[in-house]
Amino acid sequence: MTRINTNVSSLVAQNRLQSSNKDLNSALTRLSTGLRINSGADDPAGLIASEALRSEITGLNKSITNTQRASQIISTADSALGQVSNLLNDVRGLVVEAANSGALSADEIEANQLQIDSSLEAINRIAQTTTFQGRKLLDGSLGFQTKAGTNFGNVKDLQVDQANLGSTDKVDVSVTISKAAEQASVSLANIPAGITAESATGDLTFTSQTAAAASTVDFTLGTESFTLTADADGVAGDDLSVVVANTGASGTSPVVSKTGDEYTITLASDSTATADDIALAFNTFVDANDDDVTLTTTGGTTDVGAATLASTSLAGGADIGAATTATINLTAKEGGTASNITSIAYAEVSGTTPPTAAFDSGTGVLTVTVDDASSVTLDSIVDAINAGDDFSAAVEAGGDFTSFDPTISAGAGSNFVDGIDAGGGLAEAAVFELQGASGSEVFNVSKGTTIDELVSQINLVSDATGVKAEADGTTLNLTSTAYGSAAIVDINVISEASTGTLTAAVGAGKRTTGSDIQAKVNGIDASGKGNSLKINTSTLDLSLTVNEGSNENITFTINGGGAKFQLGSDVVGNQQARIGINSVNTARLGGTAGKLFELGSGGSAALSKDPSKAAKIVTEAIGQVTGLRGRLGAFQATTLDSNLISLNETKANLQEAESSIRDADFAQESAKLTRAQILVQSGTNVLSLANQNPQNVLSLLR
Known part of the structure; x- marks a missing residue:
């Protein structure tokens, strides 16, 4: 049927041509932008997913930048710390050299001291001038801040390496000690105390009275x-x-x-x-x-x-005066029971001026002789006794008179007593080896060596062995100077008769070890070593040293500080990291032996005063700087570098995911473009034909 009022074919061709034009425009847009989704209408769900991924990618890009910047800061600090380490190693060399005082002159030691002073100044300068874009890195401003709590005075050293302070910007720390660190100890019982030879003593007492006078x-x-x-x-x-x-x-x-x-x-x-x-x-x-x-x-x-x-x-009468005394104390010049003589004799013989003193070893009698008429001084009798080889004498302080008339005075001597022979000590000569955490030493002691002499010999080398000795009555206590499982006391009897004292006390030998501290930090078991404990979790990394043998619980608060780095794409605590960088100036470097500034001229550890203390301080300072460098290096290698790799991989995956959703497939879109172009051309031709159909009606009218 032929109609002209409604050209259905034209309408169908128009619709198909409009659709083809739309497809053509879509293909052209996607090919020109490279994106499959150019508006929400293109793919609403895809747009939402794509924008979410874009947001994550943006955050990841900044996280990568942050991580790279943090790595640069750590590298800057490590480079400066390397110079501090070099200076400290130079100082240690100078200290060891100066300890060779037998071969170095005072001027050479002073020259070493000047070099140490310069090195200390350089360390302080590095601590103050190491910066990153104006931010000081080694002056302590990046160290964690703490607030003391219960028993915080028991803390000898605290190092907070990392801490996640969360939204409250603080973290409470509770240290619960279940067992204190212990020293290694060995006790040797029944070591006889030494008996020192003592000399016998005696007194020669004189009585004097004022003579009566007649009226x-x-x-x-x-x-x-x-x-x-x-x-x-x-x-x-x-x-x-x-x-x-x-x-x-x-x-x-x-x-x-x-x-x-x-x-x-x-x-x-x-x-x-x-x-x-x-x-x-x-x-x-x-x-x-x-x-x-x-x-x-x-x-x-x-x-x-x-x-x-x-x-x-009548007048001038006088009664006999009250008796007064003076005493000469005598002591045998040689100790032992042999000095316990029989008696001291006093005699008045005319013409004995000055007084004499004679000792008869056969009878054991010391005889003091004075003139029977002349006045005699006590000092003259003392001189006579001291002139001999057997006894020494002195006038007792507080004597009531110093000279007397023999006609009216009489001397009385007491027997010599209290002489004691030397004795005690080890029953047999012995050779034994004593080993501690610091080293070992062999002791060769003779028979009769006393417990006090053993203590003296052992303590003389305690710095080399790490073992100290103390006498408790007849028990010799050997104790390690250090605490913990690394502390040992090992005594090995190398040579001694079977009846020897040491063999009876410990047999062939005895060995004990100390024990480490056992504690929890915020409920988590800490790693103990001696009096020190350490914990390293995702939220807290710290090391703490308590007073020797302390078992009291400790609390404190970390309320700020530290260098905070944003390492993730979300601003939340578990995507951030804080690391503490304490000051490395000379007032902070050091440990229990002292601080580094004490090595300066006039300090308590200056080369001219105490090189041994100086060596200990430098060793502790080197350990601190080395530990800080290691900690920063570990943070850089394990945290920052691994985070950077992870972020880049995540970014790549997210970009791939976002691309798969949003980017255009050029092969597919090119095919669609060709199809759309063909359909548009075909639709245009068809529409032209459809518009020509109504003209066929005219042929009917002809």
Whole structure:
């Protein structure tokens, strides 16, 4: 049927031509952009997946850049640390050289000290000037910050290498110690203490008293002199008095009487009595009355006449004084029981000036002889004793007198006692080897060596063996200077008789080891070595050393610091890494032996003061720097480099995935383009034919 109002064929051709044009435009767009998805209409689901992958790829690109930059920072720090290591090695060489003081002059050692001072200055300069785009790397600003908690004073050294501080920017650390580190120890029982020979001692004691004095009075009658003397010495005679009166009967002899303590001699007014008559009459009276008083005269037959005398009293009497003592201490010049002699004898012999001292070895008597009349000083007796070969003497401090009169003093000697022979120590000579963590030493000791002498010999080389000794009564305790499983005490008896002391104590030998600390850090078992523990997890990497043998739990907080690197595409804690880089200046480098700055001129570890301490400090400093370099190198190699490889591989995979979704397949799109071009051309021709069909109606009308 032929119709002209509705050209169905033309409409069909138009629709097909429009569809072909759309396909042609789509192919041209994809081929010109290289993308299969140019708008959401092209593939809504594919667009969503593609954009998500693009976002991840963008983050990965920045992560790769971040990782590369972090690696550059680590490389910069490591390069500077390498120079610090070189300087420290030079310092160590100078210290070892300066320890050869027997071969080096003072000027050479001083020159070494100047080089050390320069090296220390260079290390400080490197610590302050090592930067990356203005960011200082080795001055301590990249080290972790900590806040002390419970028992933090027990921490001798703390090194936080890495820590993930999370969203709170801090992490609490709890160290629970279940067992403290222990030293290795071996005890040798029944080591006899040494008995030192002791010399016998004795005392020579002198007693001195003030002599009594008689009371006297002198008087004169006429031309004659008289002396009235109390026979008994002492002050009691001072109470006596005498008076002479001339009221007696004419021509009678002198009459003597006594009233109380007063004697009266009565003479006649015309008396012709002589001095002798008066003395005779007086002494006859006192004898009859048993009085202790005597009247003497220097006169004789001269007539005294009717002389008189006012009452006069006796005076000058003195009692015997209180006893005082002084002592000379004597000591035998040779020790042992042989110095316990029998006694000390004291003798007074006329003409013995100065005093003498003689020792009779046969009788064991030391005899001290002084003059029996001359005054003697204690110092002169001491000089006499010290002049001999057997004894020494000294005046005891606090003696009440220093010289005496032998006629009124007596010396008493005590026996020499307390002499002790030397003894004790090892029962037999022995050769033994002692080994510790630092090395071994062979000791050759003789019979009688005391426990104190063993302690002295062992401690003399404790720095070479790592074993120290201490005496506890008769027990010799050998203890390692170090703690942990690496600490050992090994004693091996090489040669000793079967009755020897060491063999009885440890047999052929004995060996023990110490034990390491056992602890948990935030509930995770830590690796222990001596008094140090270490933990390394994805969120925390630290090492900690506690006081020797400490078993107290410790808490602290890491509240900032560290160099934080964003290593993943998401800004979350598990895609970040923090590493601590502590200061390497001379005030920070070092350990338990001291800090590096102490090696400077005037410091406690300067070459002129303590090269041994200097060597220990430098060794610890080298270990710190080497450990830091190793830690940074491990972080760079294992964390950064591996992360970089992983990121690049992930990026490649994601780009491939995104390309497979979004990129155009040129072969497929080229085929579609050709098909679309052909369909458009064909559709155009068909539409032209379809539009010509209605014209066929005109032929019907003709």
